[in-house]
Amino acid sequence: MSQSINVVVVSGSLRDPSRTHVLLQELVNALQKRLPANVHWVRIAELSGGLAGSLERDTASPQLLPHLQAIESADLIIAGSPVYRASYTGLFKHFFDLVDYQSLKGVPVLLAATGGGERHALVIDHQLRPLFAFFQAHTLPYGLYATPETFTDYRLTDAAQFERIERALDPVEAFFRNAAVQAA
Numbered sequence: 001m002s003q004s005i006n007v008v009v010v011s012g013s014l015r016d017p018s019r020t021h022v023l024l025q026e027l028v029n030a031l032q033k034r035l036p037a038n039v040h041w042v043r044i045a046e047l048s049g050g051l052a053g054s055l056e057r058d059t060a061s062p063q064l065l066p067h068l069q070a071i072e073s074a075d076l077i078i079a080g081s082p083v084y085r086a087s088y089t090g091l092f093k094h095f096f097d098l099v100d101y102q103s104l105k106g107v108p109v110l111l112a113a114t115g116g117g118e119r120h121a122l123v124i125d126h127q128l129r130p131l132f133a134f135f136q137a138h139t140l141p142y143g144l145y146a147t148p149e150t151f152t153d154y155r156l157t158d159a160a161q162f163e164r165i166e167r168a169l170d171p172v173e174a175f176f177r178n179a180a181v182q183a184a
């Protein structure tokens with residue numbers, strides 16, 4: 001593949017450092033070994049004040065507009081959030097409340113989450129997946145969930161998690177390689 005894909009990564013954590021950010025960064029690193037990609041990051045922690053104060057799209061903070069425009073024209077979205085009270089963070093949802101509801105149709109979305117324990121691993125399928133179903137996005141079948149045990153000092157150190165990252169990326173690579181063949 002010669003043409004780069006436009007990837008938007010949304011990290012729903014409100015903290016820095018962030019385990020969610022580390023997991024997403026490892027995903028991006030592995031993706032870039034497989035496919036040429038331009039990566040745009042949306043870090044909710046950095047947008048928090050402007051995002052919380054932007055109640056409508058028409059009056060949204062100018063700081064948000066490049067991020068909204070990037071996601072609305074993305075080829076691939078990687079969406080990750082820490083689990084807060086058995087769901088994604090409130091500001092992660094608020095960001096998507098401002099995204100044009102018709103702009104994500106058919107866009108592949110890779111889902112990821114981190115939580116304090118295994119108990120809420122289904123946040124991927126019970127919370128994140130329905131949100132992107134609303135947008136008629138194409139959520140990829142295999143999501144990534146990580147607990148604190150898979151990290152050491154905010155570094156991902158669990159070999160099994162790296163294998164899961166590769167497994168999650170197989171359908172992503174197939175999707176874009178097939179699209180490139182069809183376009184040729």
Ligand SMILES: Cc1cc2nc3c(=O)[nH]c(=O)nc-3n(C[C@H](O)[C@H](O)[C@H](O)COP(=O)(O)O)c2cc1C
Nearest residue numbers: 013018019020082083084085086114115116117120
């Ligand atoms: C307000 C709050 C609520 C949380 N709720 C849950 C929860 O319901 N289930 C869970 O497994 N972990 C929960 N956690 C733990 C975080 O999901 C976990 O520490 C996560 O990895 C933090 O990600 P971050 O470092 O990217 O912010 C909660 C943490 C906070 C601060």
